[in-house]
Amino acid sequence: MVFRFIYRELSISTIVSRKSIDSVNVFIKSTILLTVIIASIIYNNPLQQLVLLLYPLCSIILSRDYRLYIHSLKAPLIPAMLVSSLYLVFSRLEYADILAAFNIGLRIIVIASSILVYIATTNPIHLAYLFEKLRLPKWAPLSTILTWRLIPYTMRVADEAYVVSRLKGDSLWRSLVSTTATLLVRADSLVQTLYFYTTESSVGDYTLKPLVSNWSRVNTIAYVLYSSTVLLLVYLLSF
């Protein structure tokens, strides 16, 4: 049940849809995400982590896909609890240890939910174009697009394989066999499609410029203001 919960929540919270796209400039958004992750790693106060949990809400408010926030918080809940419990098991169970365990759990939730919301609210083509402009290797932009497609897809297959193997009476590990086999075949189909699009001599010096530029100046400014406030609050709490 635990694995199914994780699979489902991950598959739900990583699907990009027209509704979930937040229209924020992808470079600014990526930079802020990185800053939030670093802040979450640096600061060890649970209160600061709780404030950082407000950060993913920014994209949610802009896209108005409120259910996404709940799912992005639910997905890392079990791994976070597991890691915190493990920390407690190997600690002396003093007040500081409990606080540290709480902090670790919150940190996992902050980082995971921020990344999940980022995935669901960002058009991979826009990110791929950013990678192109940053002159990253040629494989990076296309890999980004494929990754965005494959994350929810993999989770969905894993979920389906898990429930079918449970119905059959097999163990969780057995379901990983069918998940892997299915994904290999489906990856083969993706490779086949790309073969026709990108085979040498049929492909030129392309650029993955988005066909529809959907970034909004107002949303980007609102995003920067909101996340800066969150980060400032976190910084002030350290004193």
Add this chain to the structure above:
Amino acid sequence: MYRDNVVYVDNLWVRYDESEWILKNISMSIKRGETVLVVGRNGSGKTTLLRTLSTQIPHLYHGEVKGSINVLGYNPVREPGKIVSRIGYVGHDLESQILTPFVYEEVGLPLVLHSLRKTSIIMEKIYKALELVNGEDLVYRDTFRLSSGDTAKTVIASNIVREPEILFLDEPTAFLDKVSRRVLVSTLMSLRDKGVTLVIATHNPWLYMDFIDKVYLIEDGVVSKVNRVYDRLNRSVYSRNMSKPTYRSRGSVVVKTRDAWFKYPRSKDYVLKSIDVSFKDNSVYVIIGLNGSGKTTLLKMLSGIYKPSRGRVEVYGKPIYIPQDPRIFFTYETLYKEIAVRKDRISREDWLIIEKMGLREYMDYPIARLSYGCLRKSAILVALLHNYNPILIDEPTAGVDRESMVELAGIVKSTRKCVVIATHDDYFIDMVNPSRIYWLEDGCLVKYGV
């Protein structure tokens, strides 16, 4: 030779790595603008032929190709680059061929990757391609939430946007309902009118009867040209019409739903509404409905995979669900292990069923190497041989040849369990003679005929 034929093959032999030859001494020719069908049983080599002609073997899949072969004036083995940009390929697993989150991006991606930079021209071509497949309304839709029919339209549009001279289609109607099939066929007809050569591998040749020029039948790797599909294939199998079922439900209730509603997370709308139905032992039920009507969701709810958002589902047996993609079903390396793992011994009756389904020779064969049709039959076999009840089967005939379908129907009919099947296939429904047919529309389930 090339002036007349866009495809010319003489004495072609193809195999994967060091395995047995899949195609043996194949000779065929296709003229520009022709529509050609490639038919044959599961595992006969249809996909291998299409992969060879479209340069995938040996460039994408390791394999050996022998003999004379010419596509659009070039040898696909030696000069694949000169052919690839002039052909399109639509595989049977349509969903796996989509790469981007939105339809306009998906259709435009091949153009972008082929260095076309002017957005207005790209958008114009996207609209044109979508118009040709009758999918203008799809432009800004999410690819993750498309129905099977709309997925097919999107994949075909992204193939024709590059204006290919030859379009290869490998069982493109496998998961499509009647309406979507009709749309696909009319799309292909309009492509043919535009001069595109179509090479279609299919188990449903009658769909294309109105506009085909040639049919090639592959049997055991050997191809023969037939003037009409009816010449060689069993006419009686193809010419059936769906009859009203004879009601013969006579067992105890195995699954029962009471005012069951279901909606997916992150969605406001209910996929299933007020489902009140009971399924009995010793009976076969069929659920029909258009793509996206909620058949798969209903089967998953009946098997306990999904819990209803409202209402109740009561299951009095040990349910099993066989998904659309049969690969998800298998957790062991061979069919033998899959069956033997939950049985002390495989009885004589079991072997008879295995024999009847034509799967004896595949018992020790690696699951990963079984053909799509074979996998489907194997999954159903595993469900029948173990003590699962009810058995819920999602699209059991997609990608399965007619002969296998007849075998499958016979086995399903003779079982004493409760079998619930979601399918688009009228012929299978007719063959299986179900206790009751249900029609699922707008989330509501209604009896189709008694």
